[in-house]
Amino acid sequence: MLKLKLNKITVKKLLKGINNESHIRIMEVCGTHTMAIAKAGIKQLLPANIELISGPGCPVCVTAQEDIERILILAKKREVIITTFGDMLRVPGSTGSLQEMQAQGADVRIVYSPLDAVNLARNNPEKEIVFLAVGFETTTPTVAFALEDAHKTGVDNFSIVCMHKLVIPALKALLSDQETEIHGFLLPGHVSTIIGTIPYEFIPREYQRACVVSGFEPGDILESILFISRQLENADYKVENQYKRGVKTEGNKIALEIMDKYFTPFNSLWRGMGEIKDSGLRLRPEYVQYDAIFKFGLQDTLVQLAPSGCIxxxxxxxxxxxxxxxxxxxxxxxxxxxxxxxxxxxxxxxxxxxxxxxxxxxx
Ligand code: SF4
Structure with missing residues (x-):
């Protein structure tokens, strides 16, 4: 069943270790985990009492509808070139998607790094280059470095639509939500390479939930589930780091510093979760000239409803x-x-x- 290479004996050993018989709901809060779990058929391997559920770990999915609407308005401007990672292209707004607008003549380009967008701005001084800055702590530092590049080299026709989100406030919101029953978290490996493991300590301390920072191979995920199962069985709640080869306790100081230089937290809207205190990032006032929403006066764009029937x-x-x-x-x-x-x-x-x-x- 596993699509990725994993020694059968290791799988059997890991599964044998998961012998907690209670009903356990484990949430992954990382889109890469969601895909890895589905691709490797991990849900089908687990005992029936262990339920894996997906949380708000996909950055495009949690982006508020009103941000999508603002982007579509920006894309209509003749002087603007929208630059984005591929996933944002097909997100539906009330008047279509960026891909549909591209087909109608809007200049929308896929880039592989925010620095590509700065270079595009440098090479097209008559145009306004807007980068769609989506993602959690993993991608935010790369955008901060692009801003640093633009700022230091005087590229003033570059700006961003800042839709960055923070994982910790979302976890707090989930844990405070009475409707959401979660016994343990598979914590995001990529985000944790930046923030480290210390910010998660409130989870066992204040909420008595199990949590493990996990890598992305099927074996990593199975081992992390085993660790969560053991924490629950022994009521020994703690932050365990299964992904030690990628994540340090203190995180990445350089990345954290550059994020802090350019961005500051604010109360941000999440799709389906509403406004969460200090859960988004926006540019600090001294860098507001790089904020496309202010640059193009789109602060008052009306909130649009999510697509009908979509849950x-x-x-x-x-x-x-x-x-x-x-x-x-x-x-x-x-x-x-x-x-x-x-x-x-x-x-x-x-x-x-x-x-x-x-x-x-x-x-
Ligand atoms: S409409 Fe339903 S299936 Fe489609 S994205 Fe929304 S929730 Fe998922």
């Missing part, structure tokens, strides 16, 4: 599963997505669609 919000909180959406694999497929959880390569709906039952379907 992404409840999926991101772990309350419902993709298969419980009436549109799943009927009206909503990766080719014709209705909501962002089906668009993103890290979305829970896309993961379920492609790898349901451990088999690849829908290709």
């Amino acid at each position: 992404c919000g409840n999926i991101l909180k772990g309350i419902l599963k993709p298969e419980e959406c009436a549109l799943f694999s009927k009206m909503c497929t990766p080719a014709f997505p209705v909501g962002p959880c089906m668009v993103s390569s890290e979305g829970a709906c896309a993961a379920s669609y492609y790898y349901a039952g451990g088999e690849v379907i829908g290709r």
